[in-house]
Amino acid sequence: MPIEYRGLRDWLEAVDEMGELSRVSGAHWDREIGGLAALQERRLGQEALIFDQVPDHDPSFRVLTNTMMSNRRIAYTFGAPVDSTGVELVQHWRRVVSKLPTMPVKQVEDGPVNENIMRGEDVDVLKFPTPRWHEEDGGRYIGTGCVVIMNDPDSEWVNLGCYRVMVHDEKTVGLYISPGKHGRLIRERYWDKGKPCPVAVAVGQDPLLTTLAGIEVPYGVSEFEVAGGLRGAPTEVITSDVTGLPIPAHAEIVLEGFLYPDDMMDEGPFGEWTGYYAGGREPAPVMRVEAIRHRNDPILYGALTGRSPADAAYYRGLLRSAMIWDQVEGAGLPGIKGVWVHEASGARLWVTLSVEQMFAGHAQQVGMVASQCHAGSYANRFVVVVDDDIDPANNNDVIWAMSTRMDPATDMTTITGAWSTPLDPMSYPRDNPRYNNRVVIDATKPWTRLSTFPKTVEPPPEYQAELIEKWGDHLPGIRP
Numbered sequence: 001m002p003i004e005y006r007g008l009r010d011w012l013e014a015v016d017e018m019g020e021l022s023r024v025s026g027a028h029w030d031r032e033i034g035g036l037a038a039l040q041e042r043r044l045g046q047e048a049l050i051f052d053q054v055p056d057h058d059p060s061f062r063v064l065t066n067t068m069m070s071n072r073r074i075a076y077t078f079g080a081p082v083d084s085t086g087v088e089l090v091q092h093w094r095r096v097v098s099k100l101p102t103m104p105v106k107q108v109e110d111g112p113v114n115e116n117i118m119r120g121e122d123v124d125v126l127k128f129p130t131p132r133w134h135e136e137d138g139g140r141y142i143g144t145g146c147v148v149i150m151n152d153p154d155s156e157w158v159n160l161g162c163y164r165v166m167v168h169d170e171k172t173v174g175l176y177i178s179p180g181k182h183g184r185l186i187r188e189r190y191w192d193k194g195k196p197c198p199v200a201v202a203v204g205q206d207p208l209l210t211t212l213a214g215i216e217v218p219y220g221v222s223e224f225e226v227a228g229g230l231r232g233a234p235t236e237v238i239t240s241d242v243t244g245l246p247i248p249a250h251a252e253i254v255l256e257g258f259l260y261p262d263d264m265m266d267e268g269p270f271g272e273w274t275g276y277y278a279g280g281r282e283p284a285p286v287m288r289v290e291a292i293r294h295r296n297d298p299i300l301y302g303a304l305t306g307r308s309p310a311d312a313a314y315y316r317g318l319l320r321s322a323m324i325w326d327q328v329e330g331a332g333l334p335g336i337k338g339v340w341v342h343e344a345s346g347a348r349l350w351v352t353l354s355v356e357q358m359f360a361g362h363a364q365q366v367g368m369v370a371s372q373c374h375a376g377s378y379a380n381r382f383v384v385v386v387d388d389d390i391d392p393a394n395n396n397d398v399i400w401a402m403s404t405r406m407d408p409a410t411d412m413t414t415i416t417g418a419w420s421t422p423l424d425p426m427s428y429p430r431d432n433p434r435y436n437n438r439v440v441i442d443a444t445k446p447w448t449r450l451s452t453f454p455k456t457v458e459p460p461p462e463y464q465a466e467l468i469e470k471w472g473d474h475l476p477g478i479r480p
């Protein structure tokens with residue numbers, strides 16, 4: 001199915017027609033919007049929320065939350081059939097990721113993002129109804145579901161990443177980018193040359209750009225171009241006269257400025273995706289904002305992080321599942337039948353793969369690669385490999401396999417010193433947390449006992465189908 005919408009406003013109209021958008025007027029920016037969004041995200045399938053008439057701000061300025069919390073909305077965003085299940089969405093993404101289509105951006109002279117422009121002395125970040133999302137946040141975070149645009153000083157590459165952005169004052173925001181992320185590599189390249197790093201932060205824009213910015217699109221590939229490739233229509237951008245960066249012409253709000261070498265201010269704490277205020281308050285680079293563009297009645301796009309399942313965790317789990325699947329196969333390993341990155345693990349910490357075992361050591365090899373490939377490595381803790389009769393998305397199946405097919409003395413391999421982040425509460429060393437320890441669990445039947453392993457107690461699949469065909473109308477609960 002084609003991706004039909006062209007920007008956030010189109011997308012909202014469609015979601016409203018699906019009956020999946022609720023309006024809330026008058027909620028306060030200080031913890032109330034964040035608190036409501038947190039209650040709303042306790043269960044998958046809840047509507048998206050759009051807030052207006054936020055106290056202390058222009059009543060027409062809006063905040064959008066809980067965007068990606070239903071399969072229908074996720075499917076619509078990525079051009080999959082809207083009645084897709086989670087597993088079908090992983091399959092949809094596999095077809096897309098393995099191709100990773102790209103299309104060059106289209107340069108345009110003007111666009112709705114230029115409806116209002118503040119420059120120099122007029123710049124005022126406080127104009128927007130930025131929530132203080134969580135109880136213990138160290139400030140108001142304008143960038144949660146945002147797109148941070150940077151260009152590599154040594155090549156043509158334009159990277160988009162979703163990195164949190166805290167408001168310091170009218171003209172200053174702080175950017176937290178974890179070690180190893182593309183935006184951080186680019187920033188360091190400018191600083192190594194003694195130059196300021198130009199940045200544009202879009203804090204409300206096309207959901208396709210937001211979702212792509214939040215996942216591990218490979219090094220050197222521009223998310224702008226992937227969005228164009230997926231949509232079959234180029235992303236329209238305006239070249240900024242402030243930073244020289246490409247600005248999405250249909251974005252809602254864009255802050256532009258520079259990160260100067262060694263220009264830091266205390267940032268955080270922030271309620272993070274692991275479900276903890278783990279990063280504390282530490283110096284982080286600041287962006288000196290030189291210009292702000294915004295549409296009339298702008299929409300600030302929020303993606304509330306916190307205890308899972310949180311807004312962005314569910315769709316990212318689906319995407320990451322597809323990417324890990326692809327990368328494990330890309331490493332030459334056959335027999336993968338399913339991958340599920342669990343939403344309750346912040347879409348990173350727990351990955352389950354089902355595999356048709358083909359040779360001795362196959363399951364362990366799959367687990368080790370999944371634990372270390374680019375899409376799976378960052379802040380992972382558990383990789384579990386199960387046989388292909390187990391649905392990796394079904395907790396009961398996975399726990400049953402782990403409980404009955406593995407030997408804790410021999411089937412767990414720990415990996416130390418792996419890629420992590422201070423946001424992981426179990427990362428180390430504690431004075432500068434960067435690494436974590438993790439485990440690969442082989443919960444498949446032992447290869448040497450495959451033919452003699454006790455038989456599973458359940459009606460054989462063909463007989464199940466026969467029973468469902470004969471009795472399904474009378475006992476609808478027996479249908480899968």
Ligand SMILES: Cc1cc2nc3c(=O)[nH]c(=O)nc-3n(C[C@H](O)[C@H](O)[C@H](O)COP(=O)(O)O)c2cc1C
Nearest residue numbers: 161162163164177178181182183214215216303312
């Ligand atoms: C809602 C949301 C918030 C995020 N916040 C941060 C953050 O504050 N810092 C960070 O380094 N990564 C954050 N991420 C993860 C990155 O966006 C993600 O790893 C992405 O791949 C980064 O882009 P890159 O691969 O081009 O570096 C966040 C992701 C999402 C979806």
